[in-house]
Amino acid sequence: MAALTSLAPVSQVLFGTDYPFGPHLVQIVEGLKSLSFTAAELQAIGRDNALALLPRVKAAVSAA
Numbered sequence: 001m002a003a004l005t006s007l008a009p010v011s012q013v014l015f016g017t018d019y020p021f022g023p024h025l026v027q028i029v030e031g032l033k034s035l036s037f038t039a040a041e042l043q044a045i046g047r048d049n050a051l052a053l054l055p056r057v058k059a060a061v062s063a064a
Contacts, residue, residue, distance in 0.1 A: 010041045
């Protein structure tokens with residue numbers, strides 16, 4: 001992760017998974033939380049950065 005964040009800012013990092021979710025998803029999320037990201041950065045990686053790239057999804061989520 002250090003190599004990635006040395007090349008790209010956190011605002012360009014997205015969290016993604018393959019569906020169906022495997023049994024290791026919880027471990028992956030916990031591993032991400034154990035890195036040196038702030039709560040705001042984790043929120044951006046987990047949700048906000050993707051919504052910034054997909055404005056129609058953001059509008060749909062905001063309307064719900």
